[in-house]
Amino acid sequence: MKYLEEFRDEQQVKKLLDEIHKIVTREWHIMEICGGQTHSLVKNGILNLLPGNIIMIHGPGCPVCVTPIGMIDRAVELALKKDVILCSFGDMVRVPGSEMSLLKAKAMGADVRIVYSPLDALKIAADHSDREVVFFAVGFETTAPANALSVVQAKKADIHNYSILTSHVLVPPAMEAILSDEETRIHGFLAAGHVCTIMGSEEYEPISNKYKVPIIITGFEPVDLLHGIKSCVRQLEKGTYLLDNQYKRVVKHEGNKEAKSIIYEIFEIGDREWRGIGMIPSSGYQVRKEYSAFDAMRKFAIKVAEGKENPECMAGQVLKGLKKPHECPLFGNICTPSNPQGAPMVSSEGSCAAYYHFGYESVQKN
Amino acid sequence: MCLAIPGKVISIEPGSHEIFRIGVVSFDGINRQVNLAMVPEVKVNDYVLVHVGVAIQTLDEEEAMKTLEYLKEINELNEELGPELEQEERDQEDDVS
Numbered sequence: 001m002k003y004l005e006e007f008r009d010e011q012q013v014k015k016l017l018d019e020i021h022k023i024v025t026r027e028w029h030i031m032e033i034c035g036g037q038t039h040s041l042v043k044n045g046i047l048n049l050l051p052g053n054i055i056m057i058h059g060p061g062c063p064v065c066v067t068p069i070g071m072i073d074r075a076v077e078l079a080l081k082k083d084v085i086l087c088s089f090g091d092m093v094r095v096p097g098s099e100m101s102l103l104k105a106k107a108m109g110a111d112v113r114i115v116y117s118p119l120d121a122l123k124i125a126a127d128h129s130d131r132e133v134v135f136f137a138v139g140f141e142t143t144a145p146a147n148a149l150s151v152v153q154a155k156k157a158d159i160h161n162y163s164i165l166t167s168h169v170l171v172p173p174a175m176e177a178i179l180s181d182e183e184t185r186i187h188g189f190l191a192a193g194h195v196c197t198i199m200g201s202e203e204y205e206p207i208s209n210k211y212k213v214p215i216i217i218t219g220f221e222p223v224d225l226l227h228g229i230k231s232c233v234r235q236l237e238k239g240t241y242l243l244d245n246q247y248k249r250v251v252k253h254e255g256n257k258e259a260k261s262i263i264y265e266i267f268e269i270g271d272r273e274w275r276g277i278g279m280i281p282s283s284g285y286q287v288r289k290e291y292s293a294f295d296a297m298r299k300f301a302i303k304v305a306e307g308k309e310n311p312e313c314m315a316g317q318v319l320k321g322l323k324k325p326h327e328c329p330l331f332g333n334i335c336t337p338s339n340p341q342g343a344p345m346v347s348s349e350g351s352c353a354a355y356y357h358f359g360y361e362s363v364q365k366n
Numbered sequence: 367m368c369l370a371i372p373g374k375v376i377s378i379e380p381g382s383h384e385i386f387r388i389g390v391v392s393f394d395g396i397n398r399q400v401n402l403a404m405v406p407e408v409k410v411n412d413y414v415l416v417h418v419g420v421a422i423q424t425l426d427e428e429e430a431m432k433t434l435e436y437l438k439e440i441n442e443l444n445e446e447l448g449p450e451l452e453q454e455e456r457d458q459e460d461d462v463s
Contacts, residue, residue: 002413004372139367146419149404246433250426262404
C-alpha cells in the first residue's frame with residue numbers, strides 16, 4: 001500500500017541499522033511513548049537488531065492499559081442495565097475488572113457491542129431510540145477528535161439516547177510525570193506520531209528544554225522508527241536536546257486545527273487517574289458541562305470507586321519503564337493474553353502482550 | 367489504539383453539514399466510508415490518514431517524498447564517500463534535518 005510499503009523497505013532498514021551501530025558509543029535509554037510503536041518494534045524484531053547499548057523503554061501509551069480498573073467496573077455496571085447498549089473498541093472488552101470484564105458481562109446477557117468507530121455507536125443509537133447507547137470513550141489525543149465528533153453529531157442530529165463514558169488521557173503530562181520520577185533513567189523520547197498529528201509538535205518543545213531530553217516525533221513503520229532512533233542517538237551523542245519532527249508527512253507544527261476545535265468544543269482538561277501510575281494532574285479530558293446530557297458519568301450519576309488489582313502484578317512499573325514485562329513473576333505463567341492479570345497483557349499494544357506474542361526471549365537482552 | 371493508516375480518497379459526498387461530510391477511501395482496493403469533517407481541504411485522489419473511521423490529516427505527499435529522497439541520498443553518499451567521510455556527511459545531514 002502506498003506510503004506504507006516505502007517505509008517498510010528492508011534495504012533501508014538495514015542501512016539505518018548500520019548507521020545506528022556506527023554512531024553509538026555508550027549506553028542510552030530511549031522511551032517510545034506509544035503502544036503502537038512498542039508493538040511495531042517487537043513485531044518487526046527491531047529490538048533484537050539494535051546495538052546492545054541502546055535500551056528501548058516501553059512507555060505508557062496504551063489507553064486500554066492505563067484505564068483504571070474502577071472505570072471498567074463502571075462500564076460493566078452500565079452494561080448490565082437492561083435498557084443500555086454498551087459500545088466499545090474491541091481491546092477494551094477483554095480487560096478484567098474487579099469482578100468481570102465487559103466480555104463476561106456480555107456472556108451473562110448484557111448487550112455489549114464491539115464497534116470500529118464511535119460514529120458506528122452513534123448509528124446504533126439512531127437505530128434504537130428506545131434504548132440508551134453508551135460508548136466507552138477511551139484513548140489518547142489521537143482518538144479524542146473522533147469521540148468528540150460523535151457527540152457533536154449526536155447534538156446536531158437530535159439523538160438524545162447517546163452518551164460517552166470518558167476515560168481520555170494526554171501524553172505530555174504523562175511524559176512530565178515519568179521524567180519527574182527519580183527512579184526513571186530516560187535520556188530521550190520517541191514521541192507518538194499520531195498524537196502529534198492532532199496536537200502538533202508545539203507542546204513538546206517546552207518539555208525537551210525543561211528536562212534537557214531530545215524528543216523525536218516518530219512514525220510507526222520500521223523505517224520511521226529507525227529514522228527516529230537514529231536521530232535521537234545522534235543528538236544524545238552530540239549532547240543536544242532538540243525537538244525534531246521525523247514524521248512530517250502527517251505532523252504539522254500546529255497539528256490539525258479542525259480536530260483540535262472539535263476536541264475543545266466537547267472536552268476540557270481535568271485530572272485523571274492512570275492505572276499503574278496514579279493520579280496525574282491535568283492529564284485527561286472530561287466532557288464540558290454544556291454537554292452534560294451526553295456525558296454518561298453525569299447522565300447515570302456514576303461514581304468511580306477504587307478497583308481491586310492483583311498485588312503481584314507489576315503493570316505499574318512496566319508502564320513507567322522500570323521493569324521489563326518478563327521480570328514480573330506472573331508473566332507467561334499465571335498471566336497470559338487469555339487470562340490477563342494486568343492491562344498491558346490485554347491489549348495487543350501492551351508491552352506484556354507484545355513480549356508474550358512475539359517471544360520475549362528475542363527481546364530479553366533489553 | 368492510535369493505529370491510523372493512509373488511504374486514497376475515491377469520492378466525496380458533501381453531507382448536510384460539514385461535520386457529516388463523508389467520502390469513500392480506498393485502502394489498497396478495500397473501500398470504506400470515512401468521515402472527512404477534519405480535513406476540509408481534501409480533494410479526490412488525495413491521501414488521508416484514517417483513525418477509527420475519521421480522516422485525521424491529509425497526507426503531505428511532498429513531505430513523504432522528501433523523507434524518502436533524503437534517506438536515499440544519505441545512502442548514496444555513504445556508498446560514494448565511504449566510511450572515512452562519515453562525520454562530514456553527518457554534519458551535512460544535520461543541516462538538512
